[in-house]
Amino acid sequence: HVAVLPLTYARGNRQAIALMRAMALSAFPSPPAQLSRRVARGRLDERVAAVRALTACSQELPPALETALHDESVVVRAQAVRGIADVNVPPDRVMAIVTVLTEAIKDRDWWIRGYAASSLASLGPQGIAALERITAGDDTFAAHRATEQLALHRRELPVTAPVESS
Numbered sequence: 001h002v003a004v005l006p007l008t009y010a011r012g013n014r015q016a017i018a019l020m021r022a023m024a025l026s027a028f029p030s031p032p033a034q035l036s037r038r039v040a041r042g043r044l045d046e047r048v049a050a051v052r053a054l055t056a057c058s059q060e061l062p063p064a065l066e067t068a069l070h071d072e073s074v075v076v077r078a079q080a081v082r083g084i085a086d087v088n089v090p091p092d093r094v095m096a097i098v099t100v101l102t103e104a105i106k107d108r109d110w111w112i113r114g115y116a117a118s119s120l121a122s123l124g125p126q127g128i129a130a131l132e133r134i135t136a137g138d139d140t141f142a143a144h145r146a147t148e149q150l151a152l153h154r155r156e157l158p159v160t161a162p163v164e165s166s
Contacts, residue, residue, distance in 0.1 A: 039054065039067060039071075047076045051076055054083070055086050061084070066097075069104070078115055081104050081116050082119065085121075098127055101120045102130050117142075120146075128153060131150050132150065135147050
């Protein structure tokens with residue numbers, strides 16, 4: 001992949017960030033390994049760009065995205081939490097991700113809370129069950145976000161027409 005070369009270019013990170021942004025926009029068919037390294041050890045702007053690119057380029061949940069869920073930066077964590085809704089989480093990882101998102105919905109950062117609620121809704125029955133539990137919790141804001149996502153989820157379900165009786 002010729003497009004991978006700028007990710008390792010040592011002269012500066014502007015080209016690498018631009019390439020990662022381009023990958024995110026174009027949904028590059030397979031994320032290069034350098035993205036995972038940037039998520040783990042890059043500067044803040046590199047980590048954010050790498051998380052976005054990983055999310056756009058991955059169909060399955062990449063391990064680096066899980067790592068980014070615990071990043072020290074609110075911006076990186078928010079992008080990682082948001083990205084969960086855009087990838088397929090393998091069945092054996094769903095409950096672990098539900099647990100992380102259930103904690104994230106209680107985060108101090110408003111964006112992380114909102115993204116956590118929408119990502120939980122995207123995880124199917126386990127995520128919906130977690131949202132239902134959160135509605136009964138002590139955290140009022142988390143309960144509001146969970147209620148909001150449940151309402152949106154129910155609105156997306158197909159509505160069957162009533163059967164007319166003759």
